[in-house]
Amino acid sequence: MSRSDSPPPPNDDQQSLSAALFSKLSLAANNNNSSTTTSDNPGQQPPSKLPLAAPQQPPALPPHSTNNNLTAPQNILLRRLPATPPTTASATSTGSYSNSVTGSPLPERRPTSAPRTVLVAEKWLVLEKIGEGSFGQVFSGEDRDTRDRVAIKRERTDCRTPQLQNEFAIYKKLQDAEGFPKVFFGGVEDVYNVLVMEQLGPSLKELQAMSPALSLPLRTVVYCIPQMLQCLETLHTRGYIFRDAKPGQFCVGRYGDDLAAHPRIYLIDLGLAVSYLDSQGKHLPKCRPDGRRHKTGTARYASLKVHRGYDHSRRDDIESLAYLVIELVRGTLPWSKLRVLSAAEGWKRTKEYKHEMTEWEIADGLPDEFAKMLKYARDLSYAAAPDYRMLERWFRELGARLGDPRDKLVWTCPDPSLPANGGWSTAI
Template sequence: MSGELIQLSPGQQVEKWKIEKKLGEGGFGAVYRVYDSTGKYAMKIEQDQGKKNIIQVLKLEVSVLTELSKRGNRHFCRIEDKGRFKNNFNYVVMTLVGKSLEDLKKGGTGGHMSMGCSIGIGIQALEALEDLHAIGYLHRDVKPGNYTIGRPELNEIRKVYILDFGMCRKYTGNDGTIRKPRQAAGFRGTVRYAPISCHMQKDLCRSDDLETWVYMQAELSYGRLPWAHISDMNQVGKQKQAVRKTPEKLFPPPCPREFHEIYTYVSKMKYYDTPDYQMIYGKMRQSYASVGASEHAPYDWENGGPAAHVLR
């Protein structure tokens, strides 16, 4: 099957799910808001377009989410249903989430979050990566657009979800040992947030997900990254290399000293190293005091805060 992506219309039925509206689309297919008698959900559809690799994205997503659900589910959507519809497309129905961190960041004062809010969100975003790494997967596309909060009507606006596992890669073999790095790996991810290894076309490891998380943390807290104005991929890579010598450029005030310390630790990690997640959480929690914030304070979109309009 090739050509145009299948478009589903509001009111259309896919098995027991009724289409409410389209939420977005990518190269693989589209995402719709659907409902049944129990509530609202998100449905991802993926159609074969004669390209073998296209159809694998949803399969990978299902396999990662299924594996995660066995371990308890801190920051991941739950799969409600999956199948193939009339030999036209594959579909997966999962938890419907709220606004992305990208939208919430833009809705804040000066295009970033308040420090207390960004620290709390950062801790949850890292927990999601720790859980993913624990089942042997790297995310490889950590960015504010791939994290969301839960839905206001479910009282989940302080809960962070991580999405989109289409770029994931298993870094362990079936016996749990870490796979040897490949000689060369193509660029994966998003240029703005990608780790230095990615620019060097090296195989990625857990510390690369953490490096990307650090860049995201800097952007959520300060509003922009030092290379935000550069579009050339190689130049962005050089800027990231340069920042290693001057971390204060990545974390200008009001960012706390602890962010520098975490970044320095992550920068020194090697391919086979297991991240000390607990140490990083400890430093993140210390940073509340450094910036005079409380972990119990409302997030920016709660109680009429600076980003509350984004939830409307």
């Protein structure tokens, strides 16, 4: 993706639901399996359970191809079986699906005793929709042989800013790296790009929303920060910048993991990631700032220099990380609840807040490490490599001062004021 081809920016009223693509919340599963599915466009939500659609009158299907190339439209990824009851218990709860490809009105519902079974690449059973947004839809799925959970993401091939092909290509380069989900399949089915990946645990955004105080315990966030830094470092080392760091892009553990037992933090949703290196492996040159250019990312977490029209670089990912972890602990940022009539106005007013406030005012009430990380990122030059080890050390030492890092993690705050023990408990 070239600079000139960067997609228009999502705004705070169009938050990506990509976190849901890898999670059927293990925490929510303990509460009658009520998944957290949100949409920033509630008036445009389709019915809650849509299929991975197949052509209405499919031709004779050729033998399945193992070519996982997203650019091969002839690759048949989805096969719809005869309308017979599924053989797996997990499939019986999926209800009926629509066979609509173009978004036309749903046909009459099929009897619940005979739900339609949908397979992806003759291997993954589609269970239910777990999220959707401007990017497309996300479904929970299951490997028909191993019963392993997967996330199945799709977007229309003719959508305004397709991202799955870029996301698939980057994930393939990160399959040996910790902190990134495994990708199993990618390709084109009829009018959809489709991606099949391992299903992860809840995102930090979902966990924050589930907390009564709408914030996470200080010690828990401090535990997460070094791993979040490692994810960004890995991505940067492979030649990419993320450009959209926010709580919904970091997932906690794999599907079904015990969140109290120090799970791994994962970085997801790489559709907006781009290379910052040229064909010779050198950092792209700095361009003159242009405040009129389209912004990429989310205004709430965008760096001040991105607001001013500079190109993204590694420093901006670190600054965005600083904003999001401050928000996780405080529950909000000074500009979080702005009321605006347009995305352009939202970007403008958010920029004014960030320009007028010091790092210590933004991180008011938190340990100095939060303000120090924000100031460090803002002071970095365009092509400078962040000192990830130093930043990690700050927060590991802070965690050691707050208490025993072997204690189990707590992911909720009972009220807006942080508990005296920092939110950790040895009895869960």
